[in-house]
Amino acid sequence: MSEAGIIAAVLWLALTAYAVLAGADFGGGVWDLFASGPRAREQRQAVATAMGPVWEANHVWLIFMITGLFTAFPSAFGVLSLDLYVPFTIALVGIVLRGAAFAFRAHGREAVGGASTWGVAFGTASIIAPFFLATGIGAVAVGLTSSSWAAPYSFLIGCFAVSMCAYLAATYLMVETEATPLESDFRQKAAIAGVVAGVLAVICLGLAPLAAPNLAHALLGRGLPLALLALINGLVALAAVSRSRPRIARVAVAGQVVLVLWAWAVGQWPSLIPPTVTIDAAAAPSSTLDALLVVIGVGMLALIPSLAILFRVFKARNPAAID
Amino acid sequence: MDNLTLARATMGTSLGFHIVFAVLGVGLPLLMLVAEGLWLRTKDEVWLDLARRWAKAFGILFAVGAVSGTALSFELGLLWPRFMAFSGAIFGLPFSAEGFAFFIEAIFLGLYLYGWNRLSPVAHWLSAIPVAVSGALSSVFVVMANAWMNTPTGFRLASDGHLVDVDPLAAALNPSTPTEDPHMLVSAYVVTGFLVAAVYAAGLLRRRDDLLHRRGLTLGMAMAASAIVLSGITGDTSARFIYQAQPAKFAALEGIYTTTRCAPVSVGGIPVDSQHHVVGAIEIPCLLSLLAAFDPNAEVRGLETFPPDDRPNAVLVHLSYDSMVGFGLTLGLLAALFWALFIYARRIPLRRPLLWALVAAGPASVIAMESGWFVTEFGRQPWIVYGILRTSEAATTAPALGLTFVIFFAIYIGLAITTARLLLLQARRNRTAA
Ligand code: HDD
Ligand code: HEM
Ligand code: HEM
Numbered sequence: 046m047s048e049a050g051i052i053a054a055v056l057w058l059a060l061t062a063y064a065v066l067a068g069a070d071f072g073g074g075v076w077d078l079f080a081s082g083p084r085a086r087e088q089r090q091a092v093a094t095a096m097g098p099v100w101e102a103n104h105v106w107l108i109f110m111i112t113g114l115f116t117a118f119p120s121a122f123g124v125l126s127l128d129l130y131v132p133f134t135i136a137l138v139g140i141v142l143r144g145a146a147f148a149f150r151a152h153g154r155e156a157v158g159g160a161s162t163w164g165v166a167f168g169t170a171s172i173i174a175p176f177f178l179a180t181g182i183g184a185v186a187v188g189l190t191s192s193s194w195a196a197p198y199s200f201l202i203g204c205f206a207v208s209m210c211a212y213l214a215a216t217y218l219m220v221e222t223e224a225t226p227l228e229s230d231f232r233q234k235a236a237i238a239g240v241v242a243g244v245l246a247v248i249c250l251g252l253a254p255l256a257a258p259n260l261a262h263a264l265l266g267r268g269l270p271l272a273l274l275a276l277i278n279g280l281v282a283l284a285a286v287s288r289s290r291p292r293i294a295r296v297a298v299a300g301q302v303v304l305v306l307w308a309w310a311v312g313q314w315p316s317l318i319p320p321t322v323t324i325d326a327a328a329a330p331s332s333t334l335d336a337l338l339v340v341i342g343v344g345m346l347a348l349i350p351s352l353a354i355l356f357r358v359f360k361a362r363n364p365a366a367i368d
Numbered sequence: 369m370d371n372l373t374l375a376r377a378t379m380g381t382s383l384g385f386h387i388v389f390a391v392l393g394v395g396l397p398l399l400m401l402v403a404e405g406l407w408l409r410t411k412d413e414v415w416l417d418l419a420r421r422w423a424k425a426f427g428i429l430f431a432v433g434a435v436s437g438t439a440l441s442f443e444l445g446l447l448w449p450r451f452m453a454f455s456g457a458i459f460g461l462p463f464s465a466e467g468f469a470f471f472i473e474a475i476f477l478g479l480y481l482y483g484w485n486r487l488s489p490v491a492h493w494l495s496a497i498p499v500a501v502s503g504a505l506s507s508v509f510v511v512m513a514n515a516w517m518n519t520p521t522g523f524r525l526a527s528d529g530h531l532v533d534v535d536p537l538a539a540a541l542n543p544s545t546p547t548e549d550p551h552m553l554v555s556a557y558v559v560t561g562f563l564v565a566a567v568y569a570a571g572l573l574r575r576r577d578d579l580l581h582r583r584g585l586t587l588g589m590a591m592a593a594s595a596i597v598l599s600g601i602t603g604d605t606s607a608r609f610i611y612q613a614q615p616a617k618f619a620a621l622e623g624i625y626t627t628t629r630c631a632p633v634s635v636g637g638i639p640v641d642s643q644h645h646v647v648g649a650i651e652i653p654c655l656l657s658l659l660a661a662f663d664p665n666a667e668v669r670g671l672e673t674f675p676p677d678d679r680p681n682a683v684l685v686h687l688s689y690d691s692m693v694g695f696g697l698t699l700g701l702l703a704a705l706f707w708a709l710f711i712y713a714r715r716i717p718l719r720r721p722l723l724w725a726l727v728a729a730g731p732a733s734v735i736a737m738e739s740g741w742f743v744t745e746f747g748r749q750p751w752i753v754y755g756i757l758r759t760s761e762a763a764t765t766a767p768a769l770g771l772t773f774v775i776f777f778a779i780y781i782g783l784a785i786t787t788a789r790l791l792l793l794q795a796r797r798n799r800t801a802a
Contacts, residue, residue: 098478101434105474109467111441115452116460123453126445130766137442138775141435145783148431152424152790191766329457330534336461337536344468351475351498358479358486 048338049328050315052117055341056110057310063106064306065213065299068206070100072214074143074171075207076234077164086158087227092214093147093157095221098359100147102352104140116337121317121327129184132177132194139174142166172207179206186253186260186309189318198249198256205245209302212238216282216298219291228291235286235294243279246305259319263312271308278304372760374769375447378776380745382440384738385780389433391737393473394507394553395560396426397500399587400480404493414579418587420484421798422564425791427481432787434474439776447769451752451762454531458523459516461536466509473502504553511552515544518744519613520753547609548744551602554595555740559733561592562699566730567795569723576799582716585726592733593703600700603693603740604659610747611660611668614754616678617747619671620685622646622656631656631668636690639682644672646686680749688742695736702729 046054073092080088115122126133150163157164183199184190193199215235222228253261264272282297317324328334369377400419407415441463445452476498483492516522522539526532565588571581610618618624623639623646624631633656637649654664671679702725709717752759 098482101431101474102471102478104434104438105467105471108438108441108470109464111445112460112463112467115445115456116464117457119453119456119460122445122456123449126449126452127764127766130446130764131768133442133446134772137439137446138779141439141779141783144431144435144438145786148428149786149790152428152794329460330531332534333457333460333536337464340461340465340468344465344471348468348471348475351472355475355478358483 048334066103068210069213071171071175072210075211078168118327128191129181132180136177139170143170176203179203186257208242216294268308268312275304372763375763378773386436391556391559394503394556401496448762462509462512469502469505515548519544547606554598557595562733563730564588569726615669620682621689627670630654684746688739691739
């Protein structure tokens with residue numbers, strides 16, 4: 046693999062981390078909005094407790110992605126920024142409002158739990174942000190132009206992304222609330238989200254050859270083994286949810302996100318923006334790539350132990366039961 | 369309005385907003401570290417109370433800083449796609465390093481804010497160290513990128529316009545970095561110090577005279593006073609450096625139109641292009657030459673020696689510069705007075721006029737800092753990368769920029785108001801809890 050290829054893979058890993066971690070935070074917002082039943086208040090509190098200490102760190106994966114992209118692939122970054130101006134600007138509004146609303150509500154007048162303006166803002170923005178970020182991905186799958194983000198297929202990808210976020214969050218929250226009455230609430234939500242995500246995935250796959258030739262080419266080509274694995278894993282995840290196996294469900298759903306993203310990446314390798322822009326052609330000069338690899342290496346040495354401490358302290362036991 | 373104006377307005381507003389939270393992100397963790405450390409040593413609960421209050425406030429401030437910073441990293445590409453396509457490979461490195469600093473800051477802040485009951489007191493205190501260090505590092509890294517825009521080095525342009533010999537390390541350590549970076553860093557402590565002092569001075573004015581307020585004020589003023597001295601020294605170095613490296617910006621600082629020896633400093637006044645003169649200013653002869661080169665007869669290059677298309681807006685730059693230096697000197701005097709009275713009377717000075725002045729010093733320090741950025745950014749115009757790429761060539765061609773500007777402007781106003789209200793609410797809660 047070329048040096049540019051290694052960096053592209055690292056950036057895709059960062060995107061994967063963002064999707065799995067921040068995706069669950071966005072999904073938390075969805076379930077805050079759709080908190081229901083007699084325990085709606087406790088559901089919202091569980092979301093807030095689980096997200097509080099980690100969402101800001103989870104969010105940095107996106108920043109890392111962006112800065113890495115413009116350092117290593119500046120011309121591709123320029124093209125993406127121009128063509129995806131509209132969806133990314135909307136996503137940005139969502140990201141800003143999501144974070145601010147979450148923090149404002151946590152420090153606001155009323156205790157988290159009841160329906161509140163900031164709560165609604167938090168939930169709505171948690172849908173807008175992943176939806177429009179994903180239409181950007183959809184735009185690349187369809188074939189990047191300045192309007193392809195608005196293609197129906199891109200919107201389908203947007204819906205799929207939101208449903209995956211909700212699915213992720215619900216299974217995480219099943220684990221966080223294990224052995225409390227909330228667990229069955231979140232199991233029910235996970236089942237709904239899982240079925241919706243599954244249906245959307247099948248539709249996306251079915252339409253891909255017609256609407257998104259780039260994606261179809263990737264998934265039916267080199268990405269096929271991973272795509273097949275994703276199909277099997279998707280069934281495992283649904284089964285784990287319906288049988289109340291929170292820990293298995295959480296791993297399987299996170300794994301689903303990983304498999305889908307990597308099936309696509311492996312499939313379209315070595316294209317960066319198919320069909321024309323390749324990873325090597327868009328790469329910065331090798332002096333930049335060398336330096337970036339060093340920065341990433343040194344940074345990871347500091348980052349990984351820090352992350353380990355964070356998740357150890359806050360995710361070791363059931364936080365909803367502690368606070 | 370055209371895309372260029374709108375893109376500038378959006379970028380400038382976003383940066384001007386973010387920087388207020390960013391400087392607190394640099395300065396407050398250091399204050400929390402000191403206060404909690406004093407508690408560990410003395411077991412005096414007042415220190416712990418201070419650290420806890422600052423931590424709570426920081427919880428809100430950091431979130432707003434993080435989301436506004438995210439807006440910025442997108443906007444760099446969304447508003448200036450050609451700038452980023454050109455520069456990314458050269459100056460992207462400090463941004464990537466900054467990304468790791470954010471990670472560390474966010475992670476340990478999560479531990480600090482949510483870990484009061486889960487970590488031992490010493491471990492909790494230790495977790496503030498990476499927050500303070502990486503806050504300072506974020507500032508250092510991102511200003512390296514800005515410094516590169518002022519004095520771009522670390523690459524060559526081939527005759528076909530292609531980049532060759534890219535050296536990102538040399539770009540990060542460009543000639544402006546040694547002057548701009550320290551000045552920004554100490555200014556962050558200046559602003560944090562004065563803002564914190566202003567909060568407690570306001571409390572003392574309302575006759576909430578207790579140990580907590582006195583110590584909050586003292587600690588804030590300790591930070592403000594030591595940093596403002598360094599701010600003056602580093603600012604002076606910055607000015608001398610741009611005398612050599614960015615002559616158009618330097619000429620605009622004092623509205624020097626005609627190349628002269630014995631150039632004056634103009635206090636106040638408005639540079640009028642048609643008269644080639646700063647109208648209504650108090651002129652101090654030869655001072656600029658003296659400050660720039662330690663020689664009253666040193667030559668200062670005038671704005672008229674630059675083609676009209678290459679001149680920054682002298683009115684904006686001069687007024688911003690006067691505002692920064694004017695507020696800076698006043699704040700310095702105020703800090704000196706505070707500590708002189710403190711040392712003379714051996715107790716904290718609580719005269720009401722002084723407290724009122726300290727309340728005003730908080731916002732004044734923010735204005736000084738914002739003005740400084742106006743000097744840097746307006747003074748670089750019309751270049752986005754000095755001497756290499758024009759701002760007009762870098763702006764996006766995307767539609768509906770006006771709408772983006774209006775939306776973001778509205779969001780920032782909403783965020784500012786809500787943040788202020790929540791901080792006040794928090795202060796009230798602290799009081800009722802105490
Ligand atoms: C509290 C804030 C504060 C105070 C008191 C001062 N400054 Fe400042 N100044 C800034 C905050 C600032 C800043 C943080 O806003 C800038 C913008 C870019 C930078 O690195 O620092 C700046 C930039 C800046 C520049 C432009 C640098 C460039 O474009 O490369 C000059 C020449 C000075 N300053 C000079 C001074 C002098 C002579 C001061 C003496 C009193 C002074 N500053 C006080
Ligand atoms: C260190 C980080 C910073 C970077 C990398 C940066 C970068 C930029 C860029 C790319 C532009 C647009 C191009 C241009 O007008 O030349 C810009 C403009 C601007 N920035 Fe900065 N900036 C930084 C800090 C700040 C801060 C903290 C402020 C605070 C007030 C600020 C104020 C402005 C303003 C007012 C403009 C518009 C300039 C004009 O219209 O002439 N900048 N900056
Ligand atoms: C002089 C200018 C700047 C300084 C001193 C500065 C410093 C900081 C600091 C200390 C933080 C931590 C958050 C906080 O405490 O509020 C922060 C956050 C952030 N800044 Fe800035 N910044 C500057 C300009 C910029 C610019 C130009 C960009 C964009 C390119 C940027 C991007 C970000 C991002 C993305 C975050 C969020 C990190 C997170 O999620 O934790 N900053 N900045």
